[in-house]
Amino acid sequence: MAGDTGLKRTALCNLHVELGAKMVPFAGWDMPVQYPMGVLKEHLHTRAAAGLFDVSHMGQVILPIEAVAALEALVPVDIAGLGLNRQRYAMFTNDAGGILDDLMVANRGDHLFLVVNAGCAEADIAHLRAHVPGVIVVEGRGLLALQGPQAETALARLIPGVAAMRFMDTASFIWEGADLWVSRSGYTGEDGFEISVPEGVIEGFARALLAMPEVAPIGLGARDSLRLEAGMPLYGHDIDTETSPVEAGLAWAIQKARRTGGAREGGFPGADRILRELTEGAARKRIGLRPEGRAPMREGVEIYAEATGGSPIGRVTSGGFGPSIDGPMAMACLPADLAPGALVYGEVRGKRLPARVSDLPFHPTSYKR
Amino acid sequence: MAIRYTPEHEWLRVEGDLVVVGITEHASEQLGDVVFVELPEVGRKVEKGDEVSVIESVKAASDILAPLAGEIVEVNEALPDTPALVNEKPMDAWFFKMKVADLAAVEDYMSAGAYEDFIG
Numbered sequence A: 001m002a003g004d005t006g007l008k009r010t011a012l013c014n015l016h017v018e019l020g021a022k023m024v025p026f027a028g029w030d031m032p033v034q035y036p037m038g039v040l041k042e043h044l045h046t047r048a049a050a051g052l053f054d055v056s057h058m059g060q061v062i063l064p065i066e067a068v069a070a071l072e073a074l075v076p077v078d079i080a081g082l083g084l085n086r087q088r089y090a091m092f093t094n095d096a097g098g099i100l101d102d103l104m105v106a107n108r109g110d111h112l113f114l115v116v117n118a119g120c121a122e123a124d125i126a127h128l129r130a131h132v133p134g135v136i137v138v139e140g141r142g143l144l145a146l147q148g149p150q151a152e153t154a155l156a157r158l159i160p161g162v163a164a165m166r167f168m169d170t171a172s173f174i175w176e177g178a179d180l181w182v183s184r185s186g187y188t189g190e191d192g193f194e195i196s197v198p199e200g201v202i203e204g205f206a207r208a209l210l211a212m213p214e215v216a217p218i219g220l221g222a223r224d225s226l227r228l229e230a231g232m233p234l235y236g237h238d239i240d241t242e243t244s245p246v247e248a249g250l251a252w253a254i255q256k257a258r259r260t261g262g263a264r265e266g267g268f269p270g271a272d273r274i275l276r277e278l279t280e281g282a283a284r285k286r287i288g289l290r291p292e293g294r295a296p297m298r299e300g301v302e303i304y305a306e307a308t309g310g311s312p313i314g315r316v317t318s319g320g321f322g323p324s325i326d327g328p329m330a331m332a333c334l335p336a337d338l339a340p341g342a343l344v345y346g347e348v349r350g351k352r353l354p355a356r357v358s359d360l361p362f363h364p365t366s367y368k369r
Numbered sequence B: 001m002a003i004r005y006t007p008e009h010e011w012l013r014v015e016g017d018l019v020v021v022g023i024t025e026h027a028s029e030q031l032g033d034v035v036f037v038e039l040p041e042v043g044r045k046v047e048k049g050d051e052v053s054v055i056e057s058v059k060a061a062s063d064i065l066a067p068l069a070g071e072i073v074e075v076n077e078a079l080p081d082t083p084a085l086v087n088e089k090p091m092d093a094w095f096f097k098m099k100v101a102d103l104a105a106v107e108d109y110m111s112a113g114a115y116e117d118f119i120g
Helices: A013-018 A039-048 A065-072 A118-131 A151-158 A160-164 A199-210 A220-229 A271-280 B025-031 B103-108 B112-119
Strands: A022-026 A029-034 A050-054 A059-064 A087-093 A099-107 A111-116 A141-147 A170-175 A178-183 A192-198 A215-217 A284-291 A302-304 A314-322 A327-335 A343-348 A351-358 B010-015 B018-023 B034-038 B051-057 B061-065 B070-075 B096-100
Touching (some): A013 A199, A029 A039, A039 A050, A039 A215, A039 A220, A059 A065, A099 A118, A141 A199, A151 A192, A160 A170, A178 A199, A199 A215, A327 A351, B018 B070
Antiparallel strands (some): A050 A141, A087 A099, A099 A111, A178 A192, A314 A327, B010 B018, B070 B096
16 A cells, blocks of 8 residues: 555554654655654563564565475575474575575465565565566565564463464464464564464554553664664665675574585575685674764774774674663674674764674573574 | 754753753654763864764764854763753753853844744
């Protein structure tokens, strides 16, 4: 659905406005960036209780289960080995070994269910259609994320079966006659769920959750600070067509079966570079930084090895303030040999400010494994 | 003298021979949660429009401009430690006090009513 601004609207647009959301354009969609609670409190609420996010702007795609091999030809990930009702993180790569988009893939028995980034959805679908037979773009369903330590308690009141799910499990449930596709995953570092809901019932479903004392609506602003604290990359910022999965610190997402010596070694775009980097390492890497002062180092800030002089050794790809760690945090693309604790300098408003290389995530994750 | 407002969403209050400067409630709402404040050095001489202070919210960084030419004589030391004061009580959370050459120039800025119209 498109409004007079030319922006697409999710089925929950009216509810966001009713809840007092500040709406902003995001990847061609009119989306809530924050509610009256504000980004800081929304972030902390999600870590303490449960936050409800409208992520209906993300693309939902179905592939026939026969397309496993065709999908494996596009991603350096073990899709054939993905168990029934299990989900896995993946990325589309290009011939140069860069990342076209990152996505989630679920094995739902007779089909694969993919969730892709809103900003890349159109290109991803064209890419899939060019290489995979039987691509179905899911229409008429929205996507919600319920995240936080009380997400299970809240969601189980509507769907008792979710309590039995573990991290990265997927399942289908009927709620008020509607078929909900649930995964126990998310983009906050918290335990939680993503729920694909038919548009006809999504507002009623969202209202039923929001009526619970644990649940508050959370906007894209807090979604960004939550994922950054959890050390997760954001496509178009921390990862892009110039960044390889190894440089992005995503080697963990490339299973043994697709690596050198594996059962289905290589056979994805950019395999030469990616397999080589898995063995030899990459010269640069996505690295966490904790600025020593209070000043945030935001995207684009240049990083130097020295307090004065010299040339930049990299730049910040995402940065801001972490409400749960109560301080600034950043991710930067830097020489891979920088060890945690190493001192570097970010140039903010003409001044070189010290920052320490930090392990990711900045805030510990708490998945129900 | 009543409080005056600049198009950059700062408020000015005359206190004796000094001008006290802060940001408006409208500005603090637009910025969102403030997480960092950098204050000017006491004794710094500034021209009108100079960037004298930095404020960063969860969303973005913005500058606070000197509304008049003069000298910074006092800064609010509480703000760097507790930036949230800017959101909680924007009209109390002053940033700096200036000694200005021409105190009457404060009057050139908007009245409360004119500022209300300005922000629509």
